[in-house]
Amino acid sequence: MSDTPKDLENLIDLMSRLPGLGPRSARRAVLHMIKKRSLLMTPLADTLAQVATTVRECLTCGNVGTTDVCEICESPKRANGELCVVEDVSDLWAMERAGIFKGRYHVLGGTLSALDAVGPEELRIPKLVRRVQEEEITEVILALNATMDGQTTAHYIADLLSDVRITSLAQGVPIGGELDYLDDGTISAALKARKEL
């Protein structure tokens, strides 16, 4: 595209680096924004610049926010003694969307992984140990992904924190899930954890 202006080419290149977008969808997105300049492109540029200068990690839990300590960590209402450990901020957001958990969070920033040489020091695990000692935590809920790395990390943390109640999310058939479409592991887990009706 030798005759495309440099800025436009840059923009398409940057957009194509976003997860879920490739070169083709980046071009489509850019053309769409150009058509909706005042409704979409200008507000997006402003908001991006705003977020890029203000966003930071919460010093306590690792959530993203615009203050040194995030709103959840700051709210006294959320200090109910429950601490939910998640892998990533996206998992924290998913928990918040569900709207059922009223405690605080701790974002690890990934999982232990021997292959990728990720040890406890690379994650927010030492900080978690300190928080459990210093804050009045009565229960640590491990809401890690049901993957091999997630479960390894969960067991590692459970071994580390011996003085506090440790729970993990239940495994089973998802709401609306059809058995025919579920993998064998989920069905086995759901059968083992079956409950009286």
Added chain:
Amino acid sequence: MSDTPKDLENLIDLMSRLPGLGPRSARRAVLHMIKKRSLLMTPLADTLAQVATTVRECLTCGNVGTTDVCEICESPKRANGELCVVEDVSDLWAMERAGIFKGRYHVLGGTLSALDAVGPEELRIPKLVRRVQEEEITEVILALNATMDGQTTAHYIADLLSDVRITSLAQGVPIGGELDYLDDGTISAALKARKEL
């Protein structure tokens, strides 16, 4: 997500309006940008703001650029008498990527559509007629999409421009295409347009 900062929520909302992104992929993209703030988020904000203030439609052909007349229309090298009519800027870009066409373009801005009440006046068709009269056009190449609306528009334009040579892109089997995966229409068109080897 009551506890997500307002700016972040706005950003996710704006991102999710891009074609190809939904709420989930918008959240993923935003988290990815936050992780790559200096490498991706800040440059993207700057480039977006830059493009949002400078981008405009070429007054002649409808291509997007940063000048009143785009680089292709300005380049004397491209004045070879061939005018390629496309539906949208993305099609112009696709032609340019192929790198084989050395003439100029005319972007219609869509196709005629009775259903959506798009008539010739809504498109850049009157301007096309003027260009063919005023510029030294020897051939109009209709590179419209092989859809019903695209072909209707092609026939309408062909009827309108009677004094100039009018061609359209060949239809047939795409390069690397496997017959088994092609629709019947393409196979019929390729068979009808078969050539001596």
